[in-house]
Amino acid sequence: MAEILDGKLTSQALKDQIAEEVKAFRAEGGKQPHLAAILVGEDGASQTYVNHKVKACDEVGFKSTLKRFPADISEEELLKVVEDINADDDIDGLIVQLPLPKHISVQKVTDRIVPEKDVDGFHPVNVGRMTKNLPSYISATPFGILKLIEHYNIDTFGKHCVVVGRSNIVGSPMSILMARNGKPGNATVTLCHRYTQGLEQYTRQADILIVAVGIPEFIKGDMVKEGAVVIDVGITRVEDASKKRGYVLKGDCEFSSCEEKASHITPVPGGVGPMTISSLLYNTLMSARNEVYQSDVLVK
Numbered sequence: 001m002a003e004i005l006d007g008k009l010t011s012q013a014l015k016d017q018i019a020e021e022v023k024a025f026r027a028e029g030g031k032q033p034h035l036a037a038i039l040v041g042e043d044g045a046s047q048t049y050v051n052h053k054v055k056a057c058d059e060v061g062f063k064s065t066l067k068r069f070p071a072d073i074s075e076e077e078l079l080k081v082v083e084d085i086n087a088d089d090d091i092d093g094l095i096v097q098l099p100l101p102k103h104i105s106v107q108k109v110t111d112r113i114v115p116e117k118d119v120d121g122f123h124p125v126n127v128g129r130m131t132k133n134l135p136s137y138i139s140a141t142p143f144g145i146l147k148l149i150e151h152y153n154i155d156t157f158g159k160h161c162v163v164v165g166r167s168n169i170v171g172s173p174m175s176i177l178m179a180r181n182g183k184p185g186n187a188t189v190t191l192c193h194r195y196t197q198g199l200e201q202y203t204r205q206a207d208i209l210i211v212a213v214g215i216p217e218f219i220k221g222d223m224v225k226e227g228a229v230v231i232d233v234g235i236t237r238v239e240d241a242s243k244k245r246g247y248v249l250k251g252d253c254e255f256s257s258c259e260e261k262a263s264h265i266t267p268v269p270g271g272v273g274p275m276t277i278s279s280l281l282y283n284t285l286m287s288a289r290n291e292v293y294q295s296d297v298l299v300k
């Protein structure tokens with residue numbers, strides 16, 4: 001039986017800490033941190049996540065602004081919205097909730113956010129700085145996973161960390177962070193993706209297995225090494241007519257079989273998801289305090 005890595009509890013502890021830091025910052029005359037979120041279209045899951053983010057802002061004493069647009073907004077109009085927020089001195093952080101409708105380029109829109117407000121850590125300046133181990137905004141999901149690993153005192157030094165999935169928002173930054181010289185970090189990393197042959201050969205070698213593919217119950221217990229730490233990032237709504245909401249949430253790892261092998265495992269829900277939200281708040285607080293780019297001149 002594995003120990004549960006409780007993201008809900010850990011996230012609450014982090015939110016409590018953020019709330020304290022906001023109070024202290026404001027007592028010194030600092031501004032109220034302000035997060036803006038852009039939501040395009042009516043995707044149910046995206047609405048849920050954005051609502052969670054807005055609610056979390058309230059909990060820690062941040063201001064939040066949610067800007068909603070219909071799915072047929074043009075790319076040009078959306079870029080203009082981003083530019084207006086870039087120029088708004090009261091707003092410290094901006095996220096554009098993904099996915100976006102197909103006619104809009106995710107890269108174009110997220111790259112238009114100035115790096116100083118890019119609390120999702122998607123801008124090439126932040127990605128590049130993260131890779132070089134310089135101060136940067138780190139993508140909230142990998143950042144949250146690092147905080148969870150830290151909270152549970154999981155040793156990563158010299159461990160074999162296998163990351164499955166190489167997206168810009170999760171898998172790729174996760175692999176860089178686990179490999180870089182830091183704590184948590186200093187792991188030996190293998191990054192697996194769609195073209196990886198014999199995936200289970202790799203997953204079975206993992207001391208730390210981090211899965212972000214978006215396929216419910218993709219990883220079964222027989223693909224996991226005895227005693228491994230299993231971090232399940234995936235979260236998919238699977239239809240279930242017997243439930244009030246009409247769906248259940250499933251991770252990328254089959255919980256029952258993986259839990260038998262793992263030493264530690266994150267549940268879905270209640271694992272990585274809540275950590276993503278509190279990490280986003282943390283990035284926004286750092287922005288309000290002007291910590292990340294304090295001493296740096298940026299080339300825009």
Ligand SMILES: NC(=O)C1=CN([C@@H]2O[C@H](COP(=O)(O)OP(=O)(O)OC[C@H]3O[C@@H](n4cnc5c(N)ncnc54)[C@H](OP(=O)(O)O)[C@@H]3O)[C@@H](O)[C@H]2O)C=CC1
Nearest residue numbers: 141165166167170193194212213214233234235272273276
């Ligand atoms: N809890 C949280 O806070 C968050 C959860 N998520 C969830 O995590 C999951 C992944 O999200 P995200 O990274 O954005 O997803 P993407 O769809 O952007 O990326 C999925 C990755 O998995 C790889 N992949 C797909 N099929 C296979 C396969 N058969 N074998 C190996 N690799 C495969 C893809 O490979 P290729 O590159 O070749 O296409 C890709 O790199 C989703 O369920 C999402 O909802 C995401 C963000 C935050």
Ligand SMILES: Nc1nc(=O)c2c([nH]1)NC[C@@H]1CN(c3ccc(C(=O)N[C@@H](CCC(=O)O)C(=O)O)cc3)C=[N+]21
Nearest residue numbers: 048049052095096097098099120269270271273274276
């Ligand atoms: N620009 C951008 N930044 C993101 O960080 C981003 C994004 N777009 N698009 C989608 C993914 C997904 N994501 C989640 C956030 C919170 C939960 C979360 O709070 N999950 C709860 C359950 C939520 C529920 O009840 O549905 C849990 O796991 O316990 C999940 C997933 C952020 N993402």
